[in-house]
Amino acid sequence: MAKYNARIVPLHLESRVNTSSGKMSSISLMVTNIGDEVWYAYSKDHPVLMGYHYMNEKGEVVEGIRTKLPYNIAPGESVLLKCNFIIYSKLKELDIEWDLVREGDAWFKNYGSKVLITKINIAKKSKSVQEINDEVAIICEGLSKKFKLYSRNSSKLTELISAGIIKKHQDFWALKNISFKVNKGETYGIIGFNGSGKSTLLSILAQTKHHTQGVFHVNGRIAALLELGAGFHPELTGRQNVIYNSYLYNIPGHEIESKMESIKEFADIGEFFDKPVKSYSSGMYVRLAFSLAIHVDPDVLIIDEALAVGDEVFQRKCYAKFEEFKALGKTIILVTHDLNAVRALCDRVGIIYDGSLIFEGSSNEVVNYYQKMSLTANMQIIAQTEKRAEELRYGNGKAKIVEFALIDHKGEESNVFLSGENFTIFIRTEVHERITSPVFGVIIKTINGIEVFGTNTKILGAQVGEIDAGNVIKTELNLPNFLNEGSYFLTLGITDQSTNETVTIDRMIDVTFFRVLNDFKSIGLVNMNINAGVKIDVE
Known part of the structure; x- marks a missing residue:
C-alpha cells in the first residue's frame, strides 16, 4: 500500500461539468484515505490539500487554486470536499486532473495514487436570472x-x-x-x-x-x-x-x-x-x-x-x-x-x-x-506549544514530568469530555535528585487565561514523603467535570513543600488543550445543573 494514497470519486456522476472561462465553479468530490499515513489539515509544514491541473490552448500545464481539508483524515476515513476551480482558456472543452498534494513535499500521484480526470465544457458567460418568491x-x-x-x-x-x-x-x-x-x-x-x-x-x-x-x-x-x-x-x-x-x-x-x-x-x-x-x-x-x-x-x-x-x-x-x-x-x-x-x-x-x-x-x-474542525485546528496549537515547551517550562530540575495524558470516564485517552462526566489527569515523573515532600498540581484555565480551577495532591490528601533519585512517580488526579462548554488549557506542576516556602521543581504552562461539550445550555464558566434539584410549592 502506498504511503499517501487516495480514492477520489465525484459525488454526482455527470459525464461533463459546465463552466465558462474565468468563472469560479465547484465540484463535490468524495475523497477516501486508502494510504498508511494520516492527512494533516492544519500542519504548519506539510498540510494536505486538494488541487488540480489542466492544459490550456498553448499546451501549457496550469495549476489552479487549492482546497483545504476541514480536519485530519485518518487511513480508512472519507471526507466530502467542495472543490472550487477556475479555468482560463479559449478552448471549448478540456480535462481537469484532480489530485491531493502534501504541500512542500509532493503530489500524491508521485506516491502511486490514482488521479481523477473530469471533462469540462467551456461555454460563453451567461447571466443567471434569479426568481424569488414571497417566502x-x-x-x-x-x-x-x-x-x-x-x-x-x-x-x-x-x-x-x-x-x-x-x-x-x-x-x-x-x-x-x-x-x-x-x-x-x-x-x-x-x-x-x-x-x-x-x-x-x-x-x-x-x-x-x-x-x-x-x-x-x-x-x-x-x-x-x-x-x-x-x-x-x-x-x-x-x-x-x-x-x-x-x-x-x-x-x-x-x-x-x-x-x-x-x-x-x-x-x-x-x-x-x-x-x-x-x-x-x-x-x-x-x-x-x-x-x-x-x-x-x-x-x-x-x-x-x-x-x-x-x-x-x-x-x-x-x-x-x-x-x-x-x-x-x-x-x-x-x-x-x-x-x-x-x-x-x-x-x-x-x-x-x-x-x-x-x-x-x-x-x-x-x-x-x-x-471537529476546531479541535483539529487546536491540536496544531498543542503541537506548537509542545515544540516550545522549554520556553513555557521552569523549575530547579530535581524532577521532570516526562509524560502526561487526559483520560475520559471510559479509561480512554481523549481531549474532548462531556460536562458531568469525570476525567483523569495522568502524570509520569522521573526524579533526578532527592525530593523531601513532592506535591503534584494542576491548573485549568480558559483560552483567555482565566484560572477556573486548581488543585494538588496535598489538598486532596495524598502525600508520598521523601523520594530518592532514580525513582519514577505515576500520579493520577481524578476530577469531577463541572466545567461548562468551552475550550480550556491545562498547566502541570511539581513543587517541594517540605518547608514553609514552596519550591518549584517543574512547571509546564498551558501544556495541553481540551474541550468540554454540554448537552444543554448553561450560563457561565461552570455547569451547576449537574445533579441539581428544584422544589416549587404553590399555596
Whole structure:
C-alpha cells in the first residue's frame, strides 16, 4: 500500500461539468484515505490539500487554486470536499486532473495514487436570472469576491499606467462560489474561523461591498450591524447620528422622530445619547447601533459579531428582541463564535471555511461538525506549544514530568469530555535528585487565561514523603467535570513543600488543550445543573 494514497470519486456522476472561462465553479468530490499515513489539515509544514491541473490552448500545464481539508483524515476515513476551480482558456472543452498534494513535499500521484480526470465544457458567460418568491428572504447563487493584492503601492500605479498590460498584483478570492437560501422568518447562523470570509459575505448582502461574480437578492429592507461604529460620524451626537442614518434607510424624518425616545430607551446610554459618539465606549457604540437597527423596522437583520462587545444584560435584551423578531416573521442573519447562541437561536447554520460554504444544516449537526474542525485546528496549537515547551517550562530540575495524558470516564485517552462526566489527569515523573515532600498540581484555565480551577495532591490528601533519585512517580488526579462548554488549557506542576516556602521543581504552562461539550445550555464558566434539584410549592 502506498504511503499517501487516495480514492477520489465525484459525488454526482455527470459525464461533463459546465463552466465558462474565468468563472469560479465547484465540484463535490468524495475523497477516501486508502494510504498508511494520516492527512494533516492544519500542519504548519506539510498540510494536505486538494488541487488540480489542466492544459490550456498553448499546451501549457496550469495549476489552479487549492482546497483545504476541514480536519485530519485518518487511513480508512472519507471526507466530502467542495472543490472550487477556475479555468482560463479559449478552448471549448478540456480535462481537469484532480489530485491531493502534501504541500512542500509532493503530489500524491508521485506516491502511486490514482488521479481523477473530469471533462469540462467551456461555454460563453451567461447571466443567471434569479426568481424569488414571497417566502424567501435571501437567495445567493455562485457568489464570489476577488481582491487584488499588491506587494507595494507603486505596483498599483504601474498597473494603472499600463492599462492592465503589466500585471503587478495577485488575485485573492475571499469568497468562492457561495450558494444558499434563507426563508422569511428564519434565523440563519454563519460560523467559521477568523479570516474565512464571513464578514465579506455579510458586507455584500448589506450592499456595502460589491461582489465579483454570482448573483444575490434580498427581499425587503435590510438593517446591518457590521464593523463597530460603521455609519456613525464621530463628531455628531448619538441623536444626530440616528437622524443621519435614517436617511440611509430611506425613513422619513417625522417617522424617526416618533421613534427617537424608544431608540434612546433601548440603547440605555443615558446622557451620552446627546454627546458626540467619539466619546463612546465600544459597548455604547453597539447599544446605539443595535437600537437603531431594530427600530427601522427591517425585514432582514444582519449582525456580525457585534453583540460580543456588549455586556451580558444587554445581550439578553438583544436575544429577547430576536425572539420577538422571529415571532413577527422577520429574518435574522447572525455571525458569531458563541456556539451556545447558535444552538439556541438559529434554525439553520452554514460553515464558511477558506471562502467556501462547506457545510450547511441544522444548528446541532453543524456545530458538531465545526467543533471537529476546531479541535483539529487546536491540536496544531498543542503541537506548537509542545515544540516550545522549554520556553513555557521552569523549575530547579530535581524532577521532570516526562509524560502526561487526559483520560475520559471510559479509561480512554481523549481531549474532548462531556460536562458531568469525570476525567483523569495522568502524570509520569522521573526524579533526578532527592525530593523531601513532592506535591503534584494542576491548573485549568480558559483560552483567555482565566484560572477556573486548581488543585494538588496535598489538598486532596495524598502525600508520598521523601523520594530518592532514580525513582519514577505515576500520579493520577481524578476530577469531577463541572466545567461548562468551552475550550480550556491545562498547566502541570511539581513543587517541594517540605518547608514553609514552596519550591518549584517543574512547571509546564498551558501544556495541553481540551474541550468540554454540554448537552444543554448553561450560563457561565461552570455547569451547576449537574445533579441539581428544584422544589416549587404553590399555596
